[in-house]
Amino acid sequence: MLNDHPLGPPAHERSWVATATELAAGFAATAAELDDSAELPTRNLRALHASGLDLATLPTEYGGQALSFRSFGEIVRVLSAACPSTACIWLMHIGAAAGLVQMSAPSTAGFFAGELRAGKRFANALSEPGCGNMFLMPLQAAEPVAGGYRLTGAKRFVSGCEIADHFLVNALVEGRPAFFGLAPDDTVSYIPIWDTMGLRASRSQLVHLDGTLLPANRQCLPPTEPKPNHIAAGLPFLALGIADAALAAMVEHARARTIPTTGEPLARMQWLRFDAADAQLRLESATLYARHTGWLADQGSPEFAAAALRAKPLANDIARDIAQLGVRVGGGSGYLRSSPIQRHFRDAQAPGLMAYSVEVCKDRVGEDLLTGPHS
Numbered sequence: 001m002l003n004d005h006p007l008g009p010p011a012h013e014r015s016w017v018a019t020a021t022e023l024a025a026g027f028a029a030t031a032a033e034l035d036d037s038a039e040l041p042t043r044n045l046r047a048l049h050a051s052g053l054d055l056a057t058l059p060t061e062y063g064g065q066a067l068s069f070r071s072f073g074e075i076v077r078v079l080s081a082a083c084p085s086t087a088c089i090w091l092m093h094i095g096a097a098a099g100l101v102q103m104s105a106p107s108t109a110g111f112f113a114g115e116l117r118a119g120k121r122f123a124n125a126l127s128e129p130g131c132g133n134m135f136l137m138p139l140q141a142a143e144p145v146a147g148g149y150r151l152t153g154a155k156r157f158v159s160g161c162e163i164a165d166h167f168l169v170n171a172l173v174e175g176r177p178a179f180f181g182l183a184p185d186d187t188v189s190y191i192p193i194w195d196t197m198g199l200r201a202s203r204s205q206l207v208h209l210d211g212t213l214l215p216a217n218r219q220c221l222p223p224t225e226p227k228p229n230h231i232a233a234g235l236p237f238l239a240l241g242i243a244d245a246a247l248a249a250m251v252e253h254a255r256a257r258t259i260p261t262t263g264e265p266l267a268r269m270q271w272l273r274f275d276a277a278d279a280q281l282r283l284e285s286a287t288l289y290a291r292h293t294g295w296l297a298d299q300g301s302p303e304f305a306a307a308a309l310r311a312k313p314l315a316n317d318i319a320r321d322i323a324q325l326g327v328r329v330g331g332g333s334g335y336l337r338s339s340p341i342q343r344h345f346r347d348a349q350a351p352g353l354m355a356y357s358v359e360v361c362k363d364r365v366g367e368d369l370l371t372g373p374h375s
Contacts, residue, residue, distance in 0.1 A: 007291035009071035016067060019051050020075040024082035031083040034201035035343055038194065040163060041201050044086040045093070048079075049119050057094050057230070062101060062113035069297035072230060073237040073290060080241025081248075084347045085201035087238055089160035095231035096122035096168035100181045102227065103220035112181060115166060123164035124231065125155035125182075125207055127355055135170075135355045142171040142178075148216040149173055149180075151209050154191075157354075159204040162190055167207070171214060179220040187212040198346035228297035232308040236290040236315035239351035243283055243319040246344035250326035251276070253334065253341065272329060279322045286314040306373070313361045316352035323348035 009017050027044050034041050048054060057072065058064025072094075080087035100112040100122070116122065126135040142149035151171050158167070167182045182188075191206040254267040254276075266272060293307040323345040327334055334341035352358040 007070065007288070007295050009074055010068055013065075013068060013071040016053060016056055016065075016071055017074050017078065019053065020048075020078045023047055023051060024078050027079065027086050028082035031085075031201075032340065032343060034083065034085060035198075035347075036200075038200040038203065040160065040203050041083060041086045041089070042163065044083060045089060045121070045160075045163075046119075048086075048090055054094065054097075054119075055117055057098055058101060058113055058116065062110065063117060064113075069228060069230070069233045069294040070291065073234055073294045076234045077237040077241040077244065080238045081244040082241075083201070084238065084242050084245075084350075085199050087241060088199055088202045088204075088350075091231060091234045091238060092124040092159045093122045095229065095234065096124040096166070098230050099124075099168050099179075100166070100220065102229075103179055103223070104181070104218075105221060108181070108218065112166065120165040121160065121163050122166045122168065123158050123161045125158045125161065125167040125169045127156050127158075129154055129156050129206070133355045133357050133360045136177065138170045138172055138177055140171055141175075142173055142214055144173075145213070147213060148219070149178075149214045151212050151214055153209050155207045155209070156193075157204040158207045159202045161205050161207050162203060169209075169214065173219075180214040181218040181220070182212070182214060185212070197349060198343075199350045226302070226305055228300065228304045232305070232312075233294055233297045235351065235354060236286070236293065236308075236311040239312075239315035239319040239348070240283070240287055240290060242344060242348050242351065243286075243315070243322045245340070246319065246323040246326050246348060247279060247283065249340045249344055250322070250329050253326075253330050257329075266329065275325055279318070279325055282318045283322065286311070286318045289314055306368070309356065309361045309364050312356065313352070313358040313365075316358050319348045320352060 055063065056065040056067045060066050076087050076091055079090060097112060097116045101109045104112060128139055131139060140151060140153035142151040155169065165183060167184065168179065169182045170177055170179050187210045189208045191208055193206045194203050254272060255265055257266040259266060290311045293304065293311040296304040296307050326341045327345050330339060330341040333339060
C-alpha cells in the first residue's frame with residue numbers, strides 16, 4: 001500500500017483496503033472452482049456487502065463514506081488479483097449504483113442509495129450488440145408511452161445480470177442518449193451466451209428487452225458536465241489485479257522449476273530476468289498512471305476522462321503480456337488446466353476487450369495527438 005503517498009489511499013480509508021485484502025484471501029481459494037463451473041460468486045458478493053464496502057462508496061449525504069477513487073481502485077485491484085470475476089461484477093455493481101445516485105434527482109437518488117444499503121444488486125447494461133464499443137452512444141430508440149418510454153432491444157455483456165435488482169440502462173429518447181434505472185420484470189430475459197475463455201464466473205449474459213417500460217420517474221437528469229465515474233476509474237485496476245496474479249504465478253514457477261541440465265532454478269536464466277524486469281517496470285508504470293487517474297477523479301478534474309483513456313490500455317496491455325510470459329515460462333505444465341498460469345492467461349484477455357477497448361482508446365489518444373483534442 002502507498003502509505004502517505006499522494007496517489008495512494010488516504011490514511012482514513014486504508015482500513016477499507018485492509019478489509020478487501022482480508023476478504024480477497026478467501027475469494028482466491030475458490031476462484032479456480034468458480035472459473036471451472038462458471039457459477040456466479042454470490043457468496044463473495046454478499047461478503048463484500050456485509051463488510052460495508054458497498055455502502056462506503058456512496059456520498060455521505062446518502063449514508064456512505066464517500067470512498068475516494070484512489071481507494072476504490074486499490075480495492076478493485078486487490079479483489080481482481082484474487083478472483084477477477086468477483087471484481088468485475090462488483091465494479092459494475094458499484095458503477096451502476098453510484099451512477100444512478102449521481103445522475104438522478106435527489107428523491108430518486110435517495111431511493112437507489114437505500115436499495116444499495118439494503119443489499120440489492122445493480123448491473124451496468126449499456127453496451128449494445130453492434131454498437132462498436134461506443135456504449136455511451138446507444139443505437140436503440142425507446143418510444144414514448146404513458147408513464148415513460150418503451151424499449152425493445154438488447155444489452156450485451158451485462159456482468160451479474162441474473163441476480164440484478166436494478167439496471168443502469170441507456171436508450172435514444174427523442175434522438176438523444178438518456179439513462180434510466182430499471183427494475184427487471186417479465187419483459188426482461190437473459191440469453192445464455194456466456195461460455196467464454198475468461199472471467200467465466202462474471203456470467204455477463206445478453207439481456208433481451210421486449211417492450212420493456214423505462215419509467216419516466218426513473219430517468220436520470222440530463223448531464224450538465226462530464227464527471228468522474230467508478231467504472232472508468234476502476235477498469236485499469238481490474239487489469240492490474242490480473243497482472244499481479246499472473247506475475248506472482250510466473251515468479252513462483254520460475255523459482256521452483258529446476259533446469260535438469262544445470263540443476264539451477266529457471267529464475268537464474270538471463271533471458272527470463274530481462275523479460276521479468278521489463279514486465280515489472282511496465283507494471284509499475286501502468287500502476288502509477290492508473291493511480292494518477294484516480295487522483296484526478298478525486299479532484300473532479302476535467303482531465304480525468306483523457307487520463308482514463310490512457311490508463312486503461314496501459315493496464316490492459318501489460319496484463320496480457322505478463323500472462324503471455326507466464327505461459328512461456330510455465331511451458332507444458334503451465335498449459336494444464338490444473339495450473340493457475342493458464343487461468344490468468346485466459347482472464348487477461350478480457351479487460352482489453354471491455355469498452356472502451358484498447359483499440360478504441362489508442363485511436364482516441366492518437367487522434368488527439370495528431371489532429372488535436374476532442375472538444
